Amino acid sequence: MSQQFYSTKNPQKLVDLKEAVLRSLPADNGLYMPQKIGKLEDSFWKKWRELSFAEMGFQIASAIFEDGVPSQDLEEIVYDAINFPAPLVEVSQAQYVLELFHGPTLAFKDFGARFMARLMRWLTRHDQGLLTILVATSGDTGGAVASAFHGVEGTRVVILYPKGKVSDLQEKQLTTLGGNIIALEVDGTFDDCQRLVKSAFLKRQMSEELNLTSANSINISRLVPQSFYYFEAARQLPIDQKPVFVVPSGNFGNLTAGLLAELIGLPVEHFVAATNVNDVVPKYLESGMYEPRASLSTISNAMDVGAPSNFDRMLNLFGGHWEQMKGRVSGFSFDDQETRATIQNVFKQTGYSLDPHGAVGWLASNAWRESNPDSQTVVLETAHPSKFIDVMEEELGKGVIEIPERLACLSQRKKVAVQLGVDEAAFHDWLLKLRD
Ligand SMILES: *Cc1c(COP(=O)(O)O)cnc(C)c1O
Numbered sequence: 001m002s003q004q005f006y007s008t009k010n011p012q013k014l015v016d017l018k019e020a021v022l023r024s025l026p027a028d029n030g031l032y033m034p035q036k037i038g039k040l041e042d043s044f045w046k047k048w049r050e051l052s053f054a055e056m057g058f059q060i061a062s063a064i065f066e067d068g069v070p071s072q073d074l075e076e077i078v079y080d081a082i083n084f085p086a087p088l089v090e091v092s093q094a095q096y097v098l099e100l101f102h103g104p105t106l107a108f109k110d111f112g113a114r115f116m117a118r119l120m121r122w123l124t125r126h127d128q129g130l131l132t133i134l135v136a137t138s139g140d141t142g143g144a145v146a147s148a149f150h151g152v153e154g155t156r157v158v159i160l161y162p163k164g165k166v167s168d169l170q171e172k173q174l175t176t177l178g179g180n181i182i183a184l185e186v187d188g189t190f191d192d193c194q195r196l197v198k199s200a201f202l203k204r205q206m207s208e209e210l211n212l213t214s215a216n217s218i219n220i221s222r223l224v225p226q227s228f229y230y231f232e233a234a235r236q237l238p239i240d241q242k243p244v245f246v247v248p249s250g251n252f253g254n255l256t257a258g259l260l261a262e263l264i265g266l267p268v269e270h271f272v273a274a275t276n277v278n279d280v281v282p283k284y285l286e287s288g289m290y291e292p293r294a295s296l297s298t299i300s301n302a303m304d305v306g307a308p309s310n311f312d313r314m315l316n317l318f319g320g321h322w323e324q325m326k327g328r329v330s331g332f333s334f335d336d337q338e339t340r341a342t343i344q345n346v347f348k349q350t351g352y353s354l355d356p357h358g359a360v361g362w363l364a365s366n367a368w369r370e371s372n373p374d375s376q377t378v379v380l381e382t383a384h385p386s387k388f389i390d391v392m393e394e395e396l397g398k399g400v401i402e403i404p405e406r407l408a409c410l411s412q413r414k415k416v417a418v419q420l421g422v423d424e425a426a427f428h429d430w431l432l433k434l435r436d
Helices: 017-023 042-048 052-064 072-079 109-122 140-149 168-175 190-202 205-210 222-237 253-263 280-287 311-317 322-328 336-350 358-373 384-394 407-412 424-435
Strands: 005-007 008-017 032-034 087-093 095-099 131-136 155-162 181-188 212-214 244-248 270-275 329-333 376-380 417-421
Touching: 005 017, 008 017, 017 072, 017 109, 017 131, 017 181, 017 222, 032 222, 032 311, 042 052, 042 222, 052 072, 052 222, 052 407, 072 109, 072 190, 087 222, 087 336, 095 222, 095 358, 109 131, 109 140, 109 222, 131 190, 131 205, 140 155, 140 168, 140 181, 140 329, 155 168, 155 190, 155 311, 155 424, 168 181, 168 407, 181 190, 190 205, 190 212, 190 424, 205 212, 205 424, 244 253, 253 311, 270 358, 280 311, 280 322, 280 329, 322 329, 336 384, 358 376, 358 384, 417 424
Parallel strands: 095 376, 131 155, 131 212, 155 181, 181 417, 244 270, 244 376, 270 329
Antiparallel strands: 005 008, 005 032, 087 095
């Protein structure tokens, strides 16, 4: 059997894996979800602690996709995508940090983006012409997507970013790869970039001729690999006690992947959603009222989201019931001042340097432990602190945080970007030239 996918807005209308992944969003504006989620078999649990991270990922992906991708191909995709570790570090007594930043762009988004790239390549292996991935980015997502698709045969990525509005290192991540990655520096805002991308998808004929697809964060293929590392964390815990997962959250893809891991059988005590002042979900958990609003800027900026795009998916997993979600997920939110103090305090007390997102998680872990002191908590550390070097130096001083070589070496590389205005017609003309 092959897994099918429904839209959260219309459970009756099913599509196959290829459509769900290449379309990303159903036409009804819902989100794709796997139709049936079975449990991992006993044979998995007999030997899961002895499996490698990639082997475990392969077995989990098989359980979710069923025969949608033949075993051998799926194994290759997972092994190629998950080629870096997710170590668990005990930072203080029974309080762990799961380091998800050992991938090429130093953030957990590498897991989802690398898997999606290889799966898209496989799904279009018999199609004519290159698959063209169009992305607008305000910073980090573009870097993870560019790196994930770099060198993946049969694909080409066009990234639009706003001129002068991303950090130097972020810009280098987009503009120095070359090969099948093309960066467009748009003389406008992030919203202009998004508008240009949308306008291209609306041009039906061009969109088909160029095999356009998007790589945005609500793609179902990004969630699946994010469930792997919840298992990887549980496996590294020294005592067999169900963990509480604390997830620094923005669009809530990461937390939704945790719920998926639990659904297929991972024993989990509880989930804690940690946010900065963009606290729409913690507020919802408290009151039952979902009130999305404009986002506020913070130092944990990857979580500055006022209308979390995966909220409907999360709610869907609880049958739309607030009480049920509240029973499994607790929410806490913190401001920048608390986050900064935590970066300092944890470093002073333990020598461990948390990035601003991880620090929000740490605060939530402490808040949870106040009323549940016997819990074993695992905070997902979503980015390497060197990605936020300015904040880290303000709190810890210079020279404490080392910038890993794969980031540091970028500053030497030469930027290559195509200059573009905000005019839609000019952008379409440029795109059409890619056909030749
Ligand atoms: C994207 C991101 C998040 C938020 O993850 P969601 O899945 O959107 O909740 C948290 N931390 C970092 C560093 C990120 O890049």
